[in-house]
Amino acid sequence: xxxxxxxxxxxxxxxxxxxxxxxxxxxxxxxxxxxxxxxxxxxxxxxxxxxxxxxxxxxxxxxxxx
Numbered sequence: 372x373x374x375x376x377x378x379x380x381x382x383x384x385x386x387x388x389x390x391x392x393x394x395x396x397x398x399x400x401x402x403x404x405x406x407x408x409x410x411x412x413x414x415x416x417x418x419x420x421x422x423x424x425x426x427x428x429x430x431x432x433x434x435x436x437x
């Protein structure tokens with residue numbers, strides 16, 4: 372399971388590619404559950420992967436499983 376610390380670390384790693392505010396908003400349905408940080412982490416990575424794909428790049432080159 373992911374933690375807030377994991378989420379913040381990944382957010383820093385992705386820099387401007389990821390959108391932590393949007394990821395937290397996407398995970399709001401899971402707030403208060405054990406899945407919240409997992410869902411926020413996944414939303415962060417999926418959002419970043421989408422932006423990477425839009426640029427014609429491969430998300431795996433950025434360490435993302437997409």
